[in-house]
Amino acid sequence: MLSKPERNYYLNITLLLLGAVSVLTGIAMSINLSYFLPFLLAMHIKLLHEWASYSLTVLVILHLIFHLDWFKAMAKKEFDISKHQ
Secondary structure, eight states, X not given: OOOHHHHHHHHHXXXXXXXXXXXXXXXHHHTTGGGTOTHHHHXXXXXXXXXXXXXXXXXXXXXXXXXXXXXXXXXXXXXXXXXXX
């Protein structure tokens, strides 16, 4: 089993890679690079873009769940009424 820092590291690397794939395939589709680079058509770039985005969404939700304690601590610190009086 991975430790918490290792889990976060691998999750963050995966998020970075999927985000890069999503952004790059989105740019390639928007400027129609497949006209210039026919091998992009063979890669089914739209399908790759969609699945990278779906995976990214699921992993971002997991990332937020894993850091729920941090969100609670920051909200408690930020909205602590006793320190504002």
